[in-house]
């Protein structure tokens with residue numbers, strides 16, 4: 001009996017050790033897979049490549065081609081769309097859901113100073129566009145030899161073929177060869193959100209007085225909303241390096257934003273690590289103090305970051321019905337890594353991510369949902385960093 005007791009005691013210990021190992025293994029695995037620091041279990045760290053191939057069978061169809069670096073799209077209530085071309089043209093596409101046709105004559109042209117990533121960038125319609133014909137562009141301009149970025153309000157003619165500038169609503173954004181930000185979007189609160197870059201001066205991102213390296217929030221007339229986080233300041237989020245895409249997971253509530261940002265390209269000898277963060281008003285997204293899954297008091301750690309450079313172009317949450325598997329996912333256009341990235345975020349954490357159109361379409365810039373619930377993207381293969389085909393750049397629709 002004694003012998004048996006000893007045996008069963010040893011056996012129980014053995015079982016406990018095995019059980020403990022089994023319980024600990026997945027935790028260790030999760031830590032090494034998902035974060036650089038154990039406490040950052042909410043940060044998914046993609047160390048190798050960009051994610052598995054997508055599991056949903058989707059395809060792209062060309063709406064129009066012949067564009068040069070189409071950067072921002074705005075869908076109009078009559079079924080036409082406006083698109084910016086980075087070298088300085090607003091173009092009109094008739095009937096994007098029908099026999100889409102790109103009008104030869106630009107709606108408006110801009111004098112763009114010589115810059116690598118600047119130019120005519122973001123585009124957004126006024127929430128009451130249907131009655132006032134107002135829209136906005138984010139554009140790099142030159143003044144006395146130095147360039148800057150500004151947001152301008154324009155009015156489109158009744159027939160849609162021409163437009164005139166109404167006023168400049170914000171003009172203090174420094175420009176540089178790279179990191180000019182440029183996305184503009186109206187939020188669910190009908191306020192204009194403006195994504196800026198650090199203009200290659202990382203310290204500006206942490207300077208609350210500089211509009212660079214920020215997400216700014218203005219009224220449609222360019223005033224500072226009374227409920228901005230810091231009274232009298234246009235700054236809504238800070239610590240951004242160079243965002244070109246974000247969206248609101250609740251289409252009726254502006255409180256939470258899912259925002260993409262570019263990671264370093266040599267700054268402080270750091271590279272790669274583009275990211276997605278979940279942010280609320282006045283959050284500091286950490287650039288240049290933290291990157292990867294690093295954590296620091298008062299700074300937001302991303303929910304996903306890729307070791308290799310993605311860099312993210314536009315981003316939109318899929319709200320349509322033609323690809324039900326994608327509903328609620330953040331869809332991100334990858335420029336350098338040439339794919340469409342799907343990030344699934346549940347309960348404030350990334351549960352999975354997938355890669356679509358890997359090396360099939362080239363560089364992807366704008367990613368936006370149409371009012372009809374279709375995902376539209378633009379290629380950016382003629383921006384000097386891709387392989388520009390004879391058909392130039394295109395607007396594509398992603399369907400099943």
Ligand SMILES: [Ca+2]
Pocket residue numbers: 239261275277285286287290291300302
């Ligand atoms: Ca960050």
